Amino acid sequence: MKKCIIICSVFAVVLFLFSSGVGAGAVNEDGSSGDGLKLYKKAAYIMGSILEISVYSGEDKKAADNAIDLAFSEVGRLDMLMSNYKSNSELNRINNAVNKREPERCDDELLRVIELSAKFSRLTNGAFDITVSPLVALWGFNRGNDGDIKGYVPSKRELARVLPSISYLNIVITDAKDSNDRRRLIHFKNNFTRMDLGAIGKGYAVDRAAEVLKKAGIDSALVNFAGNIFAFGTPEGRGTWKIGLKDPVVAGNILGSFKIGDGMAVATSGNYERFFVMDGKKYTHIIDPRTGYPVRGTLSVTIIADTATTADALSTGVFVLGAEDGMKLIKSMDNVEGAIIYETYDGNIAARISDGMNKILELSETAGKIKIEN
Numbered sequence: 562m563k564k565c566i567i568i569c570s571v572f573a574v575v576l577f578l579f580s581s582g583v584g585a586g587a588v589n590e591d592g593s594s595g596d597g598l599k600l601y602k603k604a605a606y607i608m609g610s611i612l613e614i615s616v617y618s619g620e621d622k623k624a625a626d627n628a629i630d631l632a633f634s635e636v637g638r639l640d641m642l643m644s645n646y647k648s649n650s651e652l653n654r655i656n657n658a659v660n661k662r663e664p665e666r667c668d669d670e671l672l673r674v675i676e677l678s679a680k681f682s683r684l685t686n687g688a689f690d691i692t693v694s695p696l697v698a699l700w701g702f703n704r705g706n707d708g709d710i711k712g713y714v715p716s717k718r719e720l721a722r723v724l725p726s727i728s729y730l731n732i733v734i735t736d737a738k739d740s741n742d743r744r745r746l747i748h749f750k751n752n753f754t755r756m757d758l759g760a761i762g763k764g765y766a767v768d769r770a771a772e773v774l775k776k777a778g779i780d781s782a783l784v785n786f787a788g789n790i791f792a793f794g795t796p797e798g799r800g801t802w803k804i805g806l807k808d809p810v811v812a813g814n815i816l817g818s819f820k821i822g823d824g825m826a827v828a829t830s831g832n833y834e835r836f837f838v839m840d841g842k843k844y845t846h847i848i849d850p851r852t853g854y855p856v857r858g859t860l861s862v863t864i865i866a867d868t869a870t871t872a873d874a875l876s877t878g879v880f881v882l883g884a885e886d887g888m889k890l891i892k893s894m895d896n897v898e899g900a901i902i903y904e905t906y907d908g909n910i911a912a913r914i915s916d917g918m919n920k921i922l923e924l925s926e927t928a929g930k931i932k933i934e935n
C-alpha cells in the first residue's frame with residue numbers, strides 16, 4: 562500500500578510537470594522510496610511561475626515541510642531582488658533610477674547576478690543579454706495585469722531607436738566610494754538601457770533553493786521551477802531522476818527521456834512558452850539582441866549543466882545562437898550537454914544532440930519524424 566501511494570504520487574509529478582508547460586518532469590527511476598524514505602512534494606506560485614520541490618526524507622514530514630518552506634521563502638526573497646513585475650524590487654529600483662544620471666548603490670547579490678549574466682553574454686557572443694528589456698517591452702511580451710501579453714510588431718524605425726540601448730556593455734559597475742556604505746555602484750551608459758533577468762533568474766533561484774534545502778538537512782531533492790531543474794541526492798542503487806523531453810511542436814507529446822543524478826541541472830527554453838501570432842507569423846519571446854527580432858527557426862533548447870543558473874542562461878543563449886553555433890558552444894564547454902530542436906530551411910524538424918546527451922537520451926516512438934544529427 563505504501564509503495565502504491567509513492568508510485569502514484571510520483572506519477573502525478575510527471576503529469577503535473579508535463580501539463581504545466583515544463584520542458585522536463587521528474588520521477589524516481591524505480592518508483593521506490595528505498596530505506597524507508599518518503600517523497601514529499603509541495604508547489605507554490607512565485608515569480609509568475611510554479612515552483613515545485615520534491616524531497617526524499619524519513620518519516621518526519623514536518624522536517625521536510627519546514628525545509629521546503631524555507632526554500633520557498635528564499636525564492637520569495639530573490640523575487641524581491643530580481644523581479645521585473647514587482648515595482649518595488651531592487652532590479653526595478655535600479656532600472657528606474659537610471660534617469661537620475663548618477664551611479665546608484667545596488668544590492669551586492671543582484672550585482673553578482675548581473676556580473677554572471679555578463680559572463681554568459683561574453684560566452685555567447687552577445688546572444689544572451691539581460692539588456693533585451695526594452696525590446697521585450699517594445700514587442701509587447703510583458704504580461705499585463707490580466708497575465709496576458711499584447712504582442713506588437715514594431716517598425717524598423719522603432720527598432721533602430723531602441724537598439725543602441727541594448728548591450729550588456731552599457732552596464733557599468735564601479736567600486737563603492739563611501740567607506741560607510743560598501744555597496745558597489747551601477748549605472749548605464751545609455752539612458753534607455755533596462756535589465757530583464759527572465760532568462761537567468763529562475764535558474765539562479767533554483768540553485769539558491771537547493772542550497773537552503775541542503776542546509777536544512779535534506780539529502781535528496783529535486784527543485785523544478787517552470788522547467789529549470791536541479792537535483793541532488795538520489796544515491797547509487799536508489800534510482801535517478803527521470804526527465805522528459807517535450808515535443809516543441811505537438812503540445813503534450815514527449816519526445817524522449819533521460820536520467821540525471823546528484824548535482825545535475827536541466828533547463829529548457831521553448832518557442833511555445835510565450836508567443837503571439839500576427840498575420841500568420843509566430844513571434845516568440847526570445848529575442849536576438851543583435852538584430853532586435855524574435856528568434857526564428859529554433860524551437861527548443863534543453864541544456865544539462867552542473868548548476869541551474871548555467872543551464873538557464875545557456876538554454877536562452879543557445880536558443881538565439883541556433884543549431885550550428887549553439888551546438889559548437891555546447892561542445893566547447895565542460896560539464897555541458899544539450900539538445901537543440903529546430904526547423905530546417907525546407908520546413909522539416911531536426912534535432913542536434915551533443916554526444917553526452919545522446920548517450921543518455923532514450924527517444925520515444927513519437928520522435929521518429931525528427932531528423933537527429935550530432
Ligand code: AMP
Binds near residue numbers: 758760835877
Ligand atoms: P528563458 O525562458 O529562460 O529562455 O527566458 C526567456 C525570457 O528572457 C524572455 O521572456 C525575456 O524576458 C528574456 N529574454 C528574451 N530574449 C533574451 C536574450 N536574448 N537574452 C537574455 N534574456 C532574454
Ligand code: MG
Binds near residue numbers: 873
Ligand atoms: Mg533561460
